[in-house]
Amino acid sequence: MEKDWKTMTAEERLAQRLDGYVNTPGFEFASPEAEALYRERATIIRDAFELKVPARVPVFPSEGFFPTLNAGMSMKDMMYDYEGVAKALLAYINEYQPDAWFGALSLVPGRCFDILDYKVYDWPGQKLADHLVYQMKEDEYVKASEYGALAADPSGFFLRTYLPRVFGALEPLAKMPLLPSIQEMPMTPTALIPFGMPDVQEAFKRLMEAGNEAVRWIQVMGGLGAQVRALGCTDWAGGAAKAPFDAIGDTLRGTSGMMMDMYRNADALIEACDRFVPLMVEMAVGAANQTGVPLIFMPLHKGADGFMSNRQFEKFYWPSLKKVMLGIAEEGCIPVMFAEGGYNQRLEIIADFPKGKCIWWFDQTDMKRAKEVLGDVACIAGNVSTALMTAGTPDEVKAYCKELIETAGKDGAFILTNGCGIDHAKPANVKAMMEAGLEYGRYR
């Protein structure tokens, strides 16, 4: 099997993964009707991705925290009550009948972060009030002077420098030995000494505790995933990866640091981004192998309109991102590029990609232009705004969706969904979006 995979072409790998996604060998559905529904939905999503005209436009909200909020759960409950989350999600799937759901990726277990004393975010139940969503705190967690160390050995740098800095409970991991020094009998004992230190052992105990909690969480979420599928709903994300520029910019260097690096440490920044390419590909493909879903969610942040010029985008952001996308595609997976904010200035640049290999999911980009520029290259998805879903009326939502289907959805290769997560949307607007998709989105 392993050998076969290695000799397969990217196209063969993709075909095999898509076959598993659509036909779900061995999976038991709740009913023959649910099974038929699943096949229909997976098929239209596959057809849209393959730049074909599907039977109808796939339609589903980017549900965000809408299901848990709508079930009356606080953001704190969302992070601590796994069974409650599962119940809320199932109720949402049953009520709104979306063609796909986003999965448990952002429904994170709070206790893991409590145990490890995570510094990069504040969350409800910890520093934030119960009704507030977890939020990232921008900082220079890694200094500009550390680019060399990061690029030389990203994993070693994470283990011994970054993790001890961002998790209070993992500070002792700074004492971890350089792992490649563990070779030959005479060199090994000294490398083992840190593992005998009480504080290091305590850090490992906390990791085991957090690990146990993560297992408890995934048991519930994995069960939820199976139940959602059994009802006939497909998965929109089987794994995730980031643009290397964001991986380094978001939680290592911070926005300001990263922006200054473009002037002060340009070469080091580009080198570090390149070093992250294989790591991001491995992260994505590993997840897809486990979930059996080839769609890889890639949330894009600092390359959006306004963040940098096209010249800077082509120098700092796009080259390593494109390599990650190609690497993911080479393994038969599908990068789903979530372009948060606007990507109007970038359309011509991102159109330079092999045909039918990725999906571009837009937030505030002009969808008509996106169709014109990208239509022959990639399936596009989006872009009903959270603003409209929150503050608009059902009629306005329906009218917007209809317009989208007629323009961006012309000749297929389009998925009707939202920009950002719809968290606080009005239920009537969510229903209006689903109705619009089914009412106006039939091609045949």
Added chain:
Amino acid sequence: MSKELVNAIADMREEDALALAQEAMEGGMDPVGILGAAREAMDIVGKRFETGEYFLPELIMAGEMLKQITDLVKPELAKLPQVERKGKVLIGSVAGDIHDIGKNIVTFMLDVNGFDVLDLGVDVSVAKFVDAIHEFKPQVVGLSGFLTLAFDSMKDTVQAIEEAGLRDQVKIMIGGGQITDKICAYAGADAYGDDAMEAVSLAQQWIGG
């Protein structure tokens, strides 16, 4: 000399800019002149931002250069007369939202464009905004928010300002990643801006200058 310094900052040549400012200080140049050159450069940076030549990296780099040059002339700065400010802007990230990058850049651009800005920070409660309007007496209030929960916080804040009888004393502008004209109407604000220079334009339009 002054022209060279202006160009060095405006063209993002950080090392040259700092060396030139240092040289000017040592040469006995008036710190008012040095800061004047830095402000002139900031005008150019702002214009290049508006025309789409410059983006966030340049705003942040310009801010960094300005900060370093200000630090350099600081010992002499205390002796200077206070610059006349064009008007007052109160700003903050609304209740529940702890994001501050966008707000900080807006604050910085308002400041270098001559406004007296009071930044209340992040997760600013409705009551804190109202109290600050009483005390600081701004002409403009800027509400920032990145999250969708900010839609309601903005609405609540505007409503509280109204209930406190202060609504006709201030113009309210909002901004953030998911803000549209729809949310502007929803929140009851006077206008929204897509970027830092739009905030400056709005303040100029409302206050003058």
